[in-house]
Every structure is written in C-alpha cells, then in structure tokens.
Amino acid sequence: MAKIKYIEHNGKEHIVEVQNGLTVMEGAVQNDIPGIDADCGGSMSCATCHVYVKEDWYNKLPNKEMGEDDMLDQAYEPNSSSRLSCQIMVSDDLDGLSVYMPEKQV
Amino acid sequence: MIKTDVVIIGAGPTGLFCAHQLGIIGLKCEIVDNLNKIGGQCIELYPDKPIYDIPAVPECTGEELTNNLIKQIKPFNFNFHLNDRVQELSKENESWIVKTTNGKEFNAPNVVIAGGVGSFEPRKFPTKSAEKFDGKTVLYSIKDKSIFKDKSVAIFGGGDSALDWAIELSSTSKVSLIHRRDEFRGAPVSVQKIKELSKKNKINLFTKYSIKDVKGNGSLEEVEIKSEDGKSKTLKADYVLGFFGLIMQLGPITEWGLNLNKKTIPVNTENFETNKKGIFAIGDICSYPGKLKLILSGFHEGALAARGCFKYARPNEKYRFEFTTASNTIKDRLGVK
Numbered sequence: 360m361a362k363i364k365y366i367e368h369n370g371k372e373h374i375v376e377v378q379n380g381l382t383v384m385e386g387a388v389q390n391d392i393p394g395i396d397a398d399c400g401g402s403m404s405c406a407t408c409h410v411y412v413k414e415d416w417y418n419k420l421p422n423k424e425m426g427e428d429d430m431l432d433q434a435y436e437p438n439s440s441s442r443l444s445c446q447i448m449v450s451d452d453l454d455g456l457s458v459y460m461p462e463k464q465v
Numbered sequence: 466m467i468k469t470d471v472v473i474i475g476a477g478p479t480g481l482f483c484a485h486q487l488g489i490i491g492l493k494c495e496i497v498d499n500l501n502k503i504g505g506q507c508i509e510l511y512p513d514k515p516i517y518d519i520p521a522v523p524e525c526t527g528e529e530l531t532n533n534l535i536k537q538i539k540p541f542n543f544n545f546h547l548n549d550r551v552q553e554l555s556k557e558n559e560s561w562i563v564k565t566t567n568g569k570e571f572n573a574p575n576v577v578i579a580g581g582v583g584s585f586e587p588r589k590f591p592t593k594s595a596e597k598f599d600g601k602t603v604l605y606s607i608k609d610k611s612i613f614k615d616k617s618v619a620i621f622g623g624g625d626s627a628l629d630w631a632i633e634l635s636s637t638s639k640v641s642l643i644h645r646r647d648e649f650r651g652a653p654v655s656v657q658k659i660k661e662l663s664k665k666n667k668i669n670l671f672t673k674y675s676i677k678d679v680k681g682n683g684s685l686e687e688v689e690i691k692s693e694d695g696k697s698k699t700l701k702a703d704y705v706l707g708f709f710g711l712i713m714q715l716g717p718i719t720e721w722g723l724n725l726n727k728k729t730i731p732v733n734t735e736n737f738e739t740n741k742k743g744i745f746a747i748g749d750i751c752s753y754p755g756k757l758k759l760i761l762s763g764f765h766e767g768a769l770a771a772r773g774c775f776k777y778a779r780p781n782e783k784y785r786f787e788f789t790t791a792s793n794t795i796k797d798r799l800g801v802k
Binding site: 396398399400402404405406407428429432433435436437438439462465 | 506510511582583588591622623624644645646648650675693709710711712713714728758
C-alpha cells in the first residue's frame, strides 16, 4: 500500500491509498481522479495517462521499459520528467509519491 | 442517400463481427470508419503485437485478426466507407439519417456505434499560435508534397512518418528535423539515413528540442523551438509539420443526445441499445456493470446488438434463431453448399 498524491494541472491535490500491484494509472482511474484518461486501458498503446514526476522521485522509480519513451513522444508536452502512469507499479516503496498531471491528455 | 438496415460506426473487430452477425440473420449494413484502413485499434495501434485471448485462436496479431474478420464477412459484400466520419444523426419517422464529413447520407432504422475510444485524429501542437495556420502551413499529414519544393520545412517528431518525410523532402526542400530526445523510434535504417543527411548538412537536426511558438504576419515565417534547459532558437519556416502519432477522440458522438458516462455510452445488456431507440453501442465504447474491454466481449455484444437491430429492420417478421451448422438459409447467405 502506498499513499500517492495526484496533482491536477490547476494545483488541486488528491491523496489516495493505492494497493500494491496496481499501477499509478489504475489508482487514479479507480478513485475517479480527473486528469488521467488511460484510453487504451493500460496496454502502453496510447499516451493519455502521462504524468510528470519530480526529480527526487523520478530517480527512485523503476526504469522505463522499452517502448515507454516511444509512446511518450506522442504525449501532450512530454519532457524529461515524463512517465506513463500505467507503467509505474505501486509498491510500499512508492509511499509518498507525487505525480503531476499535464494540462491535458488529448 | 443510401438506404440500409444498419449503419455501423467503426470498422474495428467489434464492428466487423457485428456486420457478420447481421449478414447471418439476413440484414444489410454499411460500415463507416475515420481511418483509411479496416481494423480499428488492432490495425492502428498494434498490428504486429500478438493477442492471446481470442477464443480458439491461441495467438494472432492485430493484423491477422483483422484479415480473418474481413474474410469472414466477405460473402456479404458489405460496403466500407473509409476515411470518413459520421458527423450527424437525426431522426426522420422511424429512421435515422446519418450524415458523414464527406457528405454521404444514409437512411437506416438502426445505428450501431462500435467506435472504440473514438476516432483517430493526429495529435496537434500544444502551442496556441499554431492553430491559426492549421491546415494551411501547419500540417499533420501530407497530401501534395510538391507544395514544399524549395521551401523551408520544419518537421517535428521521432517516428517513421517524421523521419520518412524528412528524408524524402530533404532533396527538394530545406528541412529541419526537431525531436524532443536524441533517440528516435523510427526504423534504424531511417535513423541512420537521417544522421548521414545531417552530417552532409542536407538536414538540420535539432534533438532535445520541442516547439515553443510559430510566428508570422498572415503567412507563417518562423518557428521557435526550446530545449528543456531554457535555450531557444528561431528557425525560418514556410511550413511546420507535426508527426506525433494519433489520439482518439469521441468527437461528434457526444452531440447526439446519448447518455454518456465519462467516455463511454451506457447500454442495456439484453440488446446493447442505448437510451435512443435504434441506436446501439458495442465494444470499448459501451459500458454496463461488469464490462470488460476485451475483443471477445465485443463479439458477444455485436451478436446481441444484431438481433436487436432485426426488430426495427423487419418489424413485420419474427426473428428465428438458427445455427450456422444446420440452417440452409444461412448457408445460402454465406454462399456455401
């Protein structure tokens, strides 16, 4: 279980507890948190669960798998702190993680 | 005006199998899809990726699945209207009048929405200033490459479309290629070619840059690009091209008076009809308790929606359930003995 803070582009914060084994994307969708669309449902085929992770946490996350950066090329305003939230698996180690939503996903 | 029994919106696996079921029970349909090819997400997002959960097919790719579905509905000779999008739905007596972006009109008692997560559209530049040049000098696809001859063209993106066009146009135009990181997802041979052309100064390559602004009085003159550490550069540009892949948007579907739940359409699970009589929704776009976004669920939903359509298409006939193994009528429809 990890407490994760989802921060909308307008600054609105949502803190929820997400079960281990779910993804950060699923944590948002299951709690009706706006700002993460996840159109493809987590198959890394779209780029609508894009989030920014600040450096302190970015480096603690498991590395990107092949293909994630390719999908991020197709996201809205990606940068070097971008991740696809469907590719971040929640574990106890992620307790306290903050993710920032882009202005929009599509 | 094309008169038919059912208009299917979406030529993905769900729409295709629904067409099959309509053919089996003796109804006609017309299939409209915004993409220029049949197959929906299967063909656009994962043509080469293996799928493992199609019943009785241990493994197949998105492309193979699509080709098999096309083969399966071939006996019915249904028409496809590709590269076109349904724009308007209106009721006229007992029929729906369906109008497309290309000006086609259908008259049918039933519409089946098998639209997935929406229609595929190019992802556009995030910069507001690009909007006023959209479709003229800021482009997301190329119809006539001759317009770029002897012009300055700034191409954004790191996939095959961006690389292929950069290579192609570099012989006749002054090409800049801009990509947000220094790795490309395009084919290795194209990446190699880009690097060679860059060395020979045939292409201006800017990696770790993205678009900041487009400028011009009346016509486009310059594009400003920025790096993450705050550097910016201004490039002369007559045309700016963006190749960031496709996004899916519900588009006009939201304007037809259908109940919506986030990006999905609630249906009843008896025949997958929506809140509007004669409009059905199947596949990823529909929602109901227990909905699974699987292709196999879409097949089931399409089979039931097809029976739902029968009632409005043949109001004076009684639908009779038949097996394909035993029914001579069905065998006739399939053209088998």
